[in-house]
Amino acid sequence: MFDNLASLIVYQxxxxxxxxxxxxxxxxxxxxxxKIFVMLVVIIxxxxxxxxILSPEKVREYVRxxxxxxxxxxxxxxxxxxxxxxxxxxxxFIGFVEAGIPLGVTFSFLIxxxxxxxxxxxxxxxILGWKLTLMYLAAGLTVAYAGxxxxxxxxxxxxxxxxxxxxxxxxASLPKPDNSLTxxxxxxxxxxxxxxxxxxxxxxxxxxxxxxxxxxxxxxxxTEHLGGHDNWLAVPGAVLLGVPLxxxxxxxxxxxxxxxxxxxxxxxxLAFMMSIAALSLPEMIILRKVIRWPALAxxxxxxxxxxxxxxxxxxxxx
Amino acid sequence: xxxxxxxxxxxxxxxxxxxxxxxxxxxxxxxxxxxKITDIAQIMSYxxxxxxxxxxxxxxxxxxxxxxxxxxxxxxxxxx
Numbered sequence: 001m002f003d004n005l006a007s008l009i010v011y012q013x014x015x016x017x018x019x020x021x022x023x024x025x026x027x028x029x030x031x032x033x034x035k036i037f038v039m040l041v042v043i044i045x046x047x048x049x050x051x052x053i054l055s056p057e058k059v060r061e062y063v064r065x066x067x068x069x070x071x072x073x074x075x076x077x078x079x080x081x082x083x084x085x086x087x088x089x090x091x092x093f094i095g096f097v098e099a100g101i102p103l104g105v106t107f108s109f110l111i112x113x114x115x116x117x118x119x120x121x122x123x124x125x126x127i128l129g130w131k132l133t134l135m136y137l138a139a140g141l142t143v144a145y146a147g148x149x150x151x152x153x154x155x156x157x158x159x160x161x162x163x164x165x166x167x168x169x170x171x172a173s174l175p176k177p178d179n180s181l182t183x184x185x186x187x188x189x190x191x192x193x194x195x196x197x198x199x200x201x202x203x204x205x206x207x208x209x210x211x212x213x214x215x216x217x218x219x220x221x222x223t224e225h226l227g228g229h230d231n232w233l234a235v236p237g238a239v240l241l242g243v244p245l246x247x248x249x250x251x252x253x254x255x256x257x258x259x260x261x262x263x264x265x266x267x268x269x270l271a272f273m274m275s276i277a278a279l280s281l282p283e284m285i286i287l288r289k290v291i292r293w294p295a296l297a298x299x300x301x302x303x304x305x306x307x308x309x310x311x312x313x314x315x316x317x318x
Numbered sequence: 319x320x321x322x323x324x325x326x327x328x329x330x331x332x333x334x335x336x337x338x339x340x341x342x343x344x345x346x347x348x349x350x351x352x353x354k355i356t357d358i359a360q361i362m363s364y365x366x367x368x369x370x371x372x373x374x375x376x377x378x379x380x381x382x383x384x385x386x387x388x389x390x391x392x393x394x395x396x397x398x
Contacts, residue, residue: 055382056367088368088382090327090358095367163359170365186386194383289358 002038006031025215032207032254036123037196040203040250043122044195048188054082056092059109064099075105076144079112080121080137089283093290097160098169104152107299110287112144115278119195120249127257135314136270143274143306150302151295159295202251210254214261222262234268235311239304242275249277266318271311279303320394321351325361325371331384332370339372342390350394 006027010016016023059078063071089110096106116137124133226234247255252273259269284296322339326332336354343350355361355373364373368382374393 057365057381060367091362091367091369094358094362098362167359167362170363186388190383190386 002031002035005034021215023215025211028214028254028258029207029211032127032210032257033204035126036203036207036250036254037200039123039126040119040196040199041192043119044192045188047118048191049184054078056082056088056095060095060099060101063096063101063105063109068102068105071101071105072108072145072148075101075109075148076112076141079109079144080116080141081118082113089286090289093287094164094167095169097164098167102152103156103160104148106148107151107156108144108148111147111278111303112140114280114283115144115249115274116140117249120253120277123250123253127253128260132260132266132270135266136273139270139310139314140274143278143303143310147299147302147306151299154295154298156291156295156298159292161290161292164290199248199250202247203254206247206251207254210256210258213255213258217262219262222259222264226259226264226268232312234265235271235308235315238268238272238311239275239307242272242307243279243300243304244281245276246280246282247276249273252276265315267311267314267316270314271307274307274310275304278307319349319351321353321375322393323353323355323373325355325364325366325373326369327356327358327361329369334384335370335372338385338387338390339394342387342394346391346395348394 007018009030010023010027011018014026016026018024018027059075059082062078063075066074093106093110096109097103121133121137124136225231226238255276256269256273259272260266279300284300287296287299324332324336324339326335332354336352339350340352343352361369361371364371364378366378366381370380370384371378371382372380372385372393379393380389
């Protein structure tokens with residue numbers, strides 16, 4: 001349906017050739033924009049209606065006081081279904097510390113939350129199919145679980161800023177949500193506006209990059225430099241390229257789509273996606289308010305190595 | 319007079335929320351006191367982790383994301 005719409009606009013009305021660079025790039029852009037935005041609105045609205053969007057306060061309540069393995073598993077899974085905004089990572093970190101949740105578990109949550117969320121998962125399904133979605137999910141959850149464990153073994157407590165330990169958190173009794181149908185509708189629509197309002201720039205940028213890649217990068221160049229399974233350097237290259245780049249998990253999907261379409265190996269693409277979504281300089285700078293550089297360097301290092309392993313692993317398997 | 323506090327460490331949505339409250343109060347012709355809390359320890363003392371949070375007369379009424387315009391009008395005009 002979106003394919004036909006884009007064909008109609010680009011090839012019929014605008015008269016571009018389907019095999020020209022501009023034509024195929026524009027076709028990709030229009031098709032993905034329509035498809036992703038329709039999906040975004042529908043998913044977020046439905047989740048809002050079901051009140052399936054978790055707040056960090058609820059996650060904290062749920063994880064606190066659980067045995068460590070259970071705390072970590074639930075932090076990872078709940079992190080995956082909590083929409084993440086890097087502006088709340090500081091209060092979140094402090095809130096978890098204050099609740100006595102081990103730091104390693106908090107790191108697991110901080111890794112999982114930006115990388116995996118239900119919106120990105122549904123869009124991944126729609127754009128790249130269930131196999132790739134499963135791979136991304138499995139790899140992401142594993143990295144978050146293991147990453148937190150490794151962080152913990154380095155005793156990161158010594159790097160936490162002193163004031164963090166002293167903060168006392170109050171108990172808020174948040175007002176009960178209005179669960180009537182109109183109340184749910186209002187809430188769901190508010191979530192749509194809030195989340196789409198926050199995401200749209202990243203998504204458009206991602207689609208534009210994907211479209212340029214799709215239309216202008218020759219396939220021969222890709223297979224030569226990025227496609228070969230024997231090319232071990234492609235994975236670290238993709239990960240390191242992804243570190244300074246930042247987008248959210250939804251914005252990287254169209255880029256991945258274009259890369260896979262041109263024959264970039266699956267592992268390389270997955271490693272690139274994760275590196276872009278999970279590692280970002282702005283988030284590091286924000287987290288610096290609560291932990292010192294050694295912990296942040298370790299955090300970045302652990303994730304970089306983990307994403308390389310994910311990339312090589314999937315390249316070997318496929 | 320009602321006392322409003324917007325909790326948030328300076329993110330964009332916190333600014334917007336504060337402005338929403340100010341405008342709603344002006345439109346309703348209600349005089350309010352509005353304070354921005356940016357100190358993280360103080361924010362957390364209200365039990366709020368997702369910002370912006372809104373406190374009316376010591377009661378947390380909202381946490382996380384922008385509040386809807388209807389909600390803001392309700393806070394401003396409700397009898398306390």
